[in-house]
Amino acid sequence: MRGSGKNAVLMVFTHSPYGSSLAGAGLDAALASAAFEQPVDLLFIGDGVLQLQSKQDNQALKIKHMGKVLASLPLYGIDRVYVDAKAVSRYQLDLDASLLATEALEPDKMHKLMVDYDHLLSF
Amino acid sequence: MILHTLNASPSSAAFQDCLSLLHAKDALVLLGDGVYAAVAGTHAYEALQGSPARVHVLLSDALLAGVNPNVQGIVPIDMEGLVSLTENFPRQQAWY
Amino acid sequence: MIYALLVLAPPVSGQASRHALTFARTVIARGHTLHRVFFLDAGTLNSAAGIVLPQDEANPVQPWSALARQHAVELVICVTSALRYGMLDAEEARRHDRQAPTIDTSFTISGLGDLVDACAQADRVVTFGG
Numbered sequence: 001m002r003g004s005g006k007n008a009v010l011m012v013f014t015h016s017p018y019g020s021s022l023a024g025a026g027l028d029a030a031l032a033s034a035a036f037e038q039p040v041d042l043l044f045i046g047d048g049v050l051q052l053q054s055k056q057d058n059q060a061l062k063i064k065h066m067g068k069v070l071a072s073l074p075l076y077g078i079d080r081v082y083v084d085a086k087a088v089s090r091y092q093l094d095l096d097a098s099l100l101a102t103e104a105l106e107p108d109k110m111h112k113l114m115v116d117y118d119h120l121l122s123f
Numbered sequence: 124m125i126l127h128t129l130n131a132s133p134s135s136a137a138f139q140d141c142l143s144l145l146h147a148k149d150a151l152v153l154l155g156d157g158v159y160a161a162v163a164g165t166h167a168y169e170a171l172q173g174s175p176a177r178v179h180v181l182l183s184d185a186l187l188a189g190v191n192p193n194v195q196g197i198v199p200i201d202m203e204g205l206v207s208l209t210e211n212f213p214r215q216q217a218w219y
Numbered sequence: 220m221i222y223a224l225l226v227l228a229p230p231v232s233g234q235a236s237r238h239a240l241t242f243a244r245t246v247i248a249r250g251h252t253l254h255r256v257f258f259l260d261a262g263t264l265n266s267a268a269g270i271v272l273p274q275d276e277a278n279p280v281q282p283w284s285a286l287a288r289q290h291a292v293e294l295v296i297c298v299t300s301a302l303r304y305g306m307l308d309a310e311e312a313r314r315h316d317r318q319a320p321t322i323d324t325s326f327t328i329s330g331l332g333d334l335v336d337a338c339a340q341a342d343r344v345v346t347f348g349g
Contacts, residue, residue: 130235130347130348155234155235156349202245205242205245206251210343215346
């Protein structure tokens with residue numbers, strides 16, 4: 001847990017990157033937090049882990065590349081990123097090839113992480 | 124202590140994600156399509172009965188959906204009840 | 220306690236935005252301070268001035284403006300999402316060369332900094348999605 005502000009915030013991503021505009025809105029919110037020097041930590045649960053897929057290609061469609069946004073987060077001081085270990089294995093994601101360094105957690109550890117924060121923002 | 128709110132049907136990924144993170148001392152409020160998890164005898168209902176968290180259902184939404192809000196193991200609440208839960212629980216996780 | 224709400228759900232489809240509204244009223248009725256309601260993503264559609272519903276259905280936008288008027292609650296819609304969803308105030312409509320504003324004047328268009336600030340100020344942040 002951390003946060004230079006009064007409250008520590010964990011952003012919880014539970015939706016796939018392109019199935020809705022939620023992922024984009026959430027990542028924008030994470031970047032804004034960093035810009036205002038209130039860095040947040042991130043947790044990807046369930047379908048949310050699909051945002052970490054490294055081979056996203058938006059060449060054919062003029063759609064914002066979520067992977068690139070995600071990969072840029074450490075530049076803004078967002079470097080504590082946690083993922084749902086079960087979902088990672090369910091989707092056979094290769095975390096070593098993922099877009100940014102993450103820590104995979106089992107459900108009990110995820111819960112333990114979540115209760116460390118004042119606010120959970122769910123996208 | 125987490126107050127979970129579930130606004131998605133029991134066949135959703137949101138329901139599964141939520142279920143795996145319900146701990147003792149947590150509370151869950153079923154609202155919107157989440158109220159279908161309060162249908163007694165269904166897999167979802169049984170799964171929630173097996174969880175250590177206290178389960179509530181938003182009365183207005185259960186009535187709208189035609190779901191009986193008075194089933195064993197689930198506490199019907201109104202909006203006043205939901206706000207009161209947020210007073211007592213320091214954080215909320217919205218599943219939808 | 221100080222509350223802030225994050226509304227991600229659109230009006231008309233589903234119940235989440237109505238939950239947010241009733242929750243907001245109840246928070247105030249119970250003596251809390253509602254610092255801000257921040258509308259993000261499809262939630263920005265709650266500001267749509269042009270919503271017309273049959274007479275026997277409650278309009279989702281008017282109760283928000285009533286809340287803002289009666290209790291001085293800040294209703295903020297995220298500028299990035301608002302533009303994506305075509306929710307423009309007079310200034311944005313002019314800036315982007317659109318014919319007319321599309322949002323109700325009780326809502327203010329602002330940046331995500333207002334959400335960051337709400338998280339820093341509020342004891343409780345409650346999210347409504349769906």
